[in-house]
């Protein structure tokens with residue numbers, strides 16, 4: 004039985020979602036049915052299909068009262084839209100159904116665990132953890148809600164900042180676990196671990212790690228799992244301060260890598276790594292596939308830049324391409340899900356192409372183009388070998404006479420520089436990012452995933468990733484190369500088969 008606010012949201016998205024044409028959306032990246040999207044939620048397998056929910060405000064392109072939007076897929080690339088799953092309509096979530104996660108229960112029900120934000124008391128909104136149970140389409144609130152409240156917090160924990168539960172089933176322990184974030188008495192965040200036998204009755208077990216005002220302030224959206232023999236704790240800190248080229252200011256995502264002792268619930272942090280070095284990436288969530296792959300998806304946006312929605316847009320907010328995660332030689336590696344490869348068509352391949360003679364930076368004459376290398380929906384890998392004395396190498400994309408976004412490699416300092424200043428954005432938000440990269444066997448390998456409104460770049464087979472939204476008009480389809488000095492490159496480019504006319508999304 005749908006309640007009034009959910010019914011209203013479902014009706015609204017049915018009518019207004021239909022009004023958005025295929026061309027107004029990316030092809031294979033998730034967008035809201037209509038209105039606003041932020042964090043991915045409930046990324047889970049249910050009855051053999053991949054379910055994905057998202058923070059959703061259907062009624063506008065800005066953040067508002069939080070619902071859960073819903074989609075499902077069989078391969079992470081083609082998504083089928085489903086009606087909204089949750090609306091804020093109970094006493095304990097009437098100010099929003101905030102982020103959370105999902106699992107399939109042994110009895111066949113799909114359990115959603117989310118943060119209910121309740122009405123303000125003395126000017127303070129309370130955050131509690133709540134449960135909804137359903138069949139993959141319709142969800143009912145659990146009668147025992149909320150299942151975790153301020154009462155369950157360790158001393159000093161704030162009941163106003165207690166959110167984003169990520170649940171999983173531990174087969175060895177025959178127990179559910181969940182991590183959630185909490186603000187501690189030092190005013191910064193912590194990740195708390197909870198346990199439950201049935202997924203409904205929960206108890207506090209331990210504080211897994213704390214910010215101690217070192218990596219930002221409050222933390223959001225935790226996830227925790229074993230990966231290639233290590234434990235990885237993902238968190239999204241707010242109010243980070245830039246540190247070298249590794250971490251930038253504002254909202255950021257970090258990976259805490261370490262060792263975890265299951266018996267004592269103790270996590271020993273060994274290393275902190277950035278997760279995505281681009282411009283738009285926040286609040287990732289992962290899913291473990293039956294074949295052992297750990298897949299991560301994130302909001303391709305950041306809170307700072309998300310206030311600027313292109314004029315006339317009917318939706319705002321996208322998710323990244325789902326990415327396969329690995330830890331190799333202590334590095335976090337991420338690559339687009341291999342399922343994308345099945346959609347690649349029309350290969351255009353060039354080998355050993357010489358690029359040289361850049362003109363003054365910013366002029367188009369020195370840029371070299373290749374027939375068939377262009378487009379805004381594509382998967383393209385460029386391998387770059389610089390000859391001695393080459394000072395700079397640039398790939399321009401989403402380019403025409405007026406616009407471009409550039410990725411420049413400065414070998415002298417080993418710096419890669421992403422710049423969308425001239426991409427057509429009408430706001431002065433952060434448009435550039437620099438990161439340190441390394442050449443491997445004298446080569447830098449860059450894989451570009453473009454999908455109309457975004458670029459995701461994977462460096463050296465996923466050693467680093469950069470995500471950025473692009474608001475450049477679709478007619479800017481050019482790709483060109485430029486070297487100040489001499490470089491030799493290989494290009495392998497594919498279009499992505501346009502399945503949009505066939506139905507879903």
Ligand code: FRU
Pocket residue numbers: 041042058069101102118166167223224285286
């Ligand atoms: C992260 C976040 C979460 C919260 C949600 C609200 O982007 O702030 O902590 O649950 O968004 O929409």
